[in-house]
Amino acid sequence: MKRIPEPELMDTPEQAAAYAEADFEEPHSQIVSQFQRVFPNVDVSGEILDLGCGPGDIAFRFARLFPHSRVTGVDGSHEMLKLGEERAETETLTDRLTFIQGIIPGVPLPEQSYDAIVSNSLLHHLHHPEHLWSTVRAYSRPETLIFIADLMRPDNPETAREIMEKHSGNEPEVLQRDFYNSLHAAFEIEEIREQLQQADLNHLQVEPISDRHLLVWGRFDGAPF
Numbered sequence: 001m002k003r004i005p006e007p008e009l010m011d012t013p014e015q016a017a018a019y020a021e022a023d024f025e026e027p028h029s030q031i032v033s034q035f036q037r038v039f040p041n042v043d044v045s046g047e048i049l050d051l052g053c054g055p056g057d058i059a060f061r062f063a064r065l066f067p068h069s070r071v072t073g074v075d076g077s078h079e080m081l082k083l084g085e086e087r088a089e090t091e092t093l094t095d096r097l098t099f100i101q102g103i104i105p106g107v108p109l110p111e112q113s114y115d116a117i118v119s120n121s122l123l124h125h126l127h128h129p130e131h132l133w134s135t136v137r138a139y140s141r142p143e144t145l146i147f148i149a150d151l152m153r154p155d156n157p158e159t160a161r162e163i164m165e166k167h168s169g170n171e172p173e174v175l176q177r178d179f180y181n182s183l184h185a186a187f188e189i190e191e192i193r194e195q196l197q198q199a200d201l202n203h204l205q206v207e208p209i210s211d212r213h214l215l216v217w218g219r220f221d222g223a224p225f
C-alpha cells in the first residue's frame, strides 16, 4: 500500500482533546514493557527526551518508571502541550517533567545530549522522516539509549480497516479516522531500515512488536545491550 502522509501537527483543540481522552492504556503500557524488555535492568537516573510527546502520556509513564529521571517532552502543538502541562500540575510532576513547544528538527533543547531518547507515534507524522533521525543524532552521546516506537503500515487498505475496527472500534469517530489515516501514513520496516542506513544509524534494531506497531532501539554507539 502506498504511503499517504497526514498533517504533521495535531493542533486543533478538538483533535488534541480527543487524543488526550482516548484509551491508550494497552499500547502505552506495552511501550514501557518493551523498554524494560530491550533495556533490562536499566534505571535511567538522568535526562530523558520524548520527541513528539503530544499530551505527554508516554512522558508521564517514563517519569514514573524512573523516579530519579527528568523528562523533557517536545511537541509542535500548543494544544497538546497545554493538556500535558495541566496533567503535570494535577499529578505534581512539574519538578521532573518539562514540556517544550517547537518543531522537530530545529527546536532548541536545554541539554546538549540525553541519557535516553524516546518517541512514540511521531515518525509517521513526519513529511521528512530524516528529521527524526537527525534530531536523535544531534542529542545523543555514545551511551544514549534510543527507543522509537511507531505504527507500521499494513499491506493494503482492507487490513488497515480491520486493524482500525479491532483496536479503535469503540473510540470517537475523529479518533478512528485519525488512526486509519495514521496507518496509511506509517512506514514499512524496510523503509525505516533505509532511513537508518541513510542516517548512519543502521546498527539500531528494527522489529515489529504487534500487528500494528514497530520498534527501533539500541544504544547510539551500537554497543550491545
Ligand SMILES: C[S@@+](CC[C@H](N)C(=O)[O-])C[C@H]1O[C@@H](n2cnc3c(N)ncnc32)[C@H](O)[C@@H]1O
Pocket: 008, 009, 010, 011, 051, 052, 053, 054, 055, 056, 057, 058, 074, 075, 076, 077, 080, 102, 103, 104, 105, 119, 120, 121, 122, 125, 126
Ligand atoms: C500521534 S501523536 C503522539 C503523541 C505521543 N507521543 C503519544 O504517544 O501519545 C504525534 C505528535 O507529534 C507531534 N508532531 C508531529 N510532527 C511534529 C514536528 N515536526 N515537530 C514537533 N512535533 C510534531 C504532533 O503535534 C502530535 O502531538
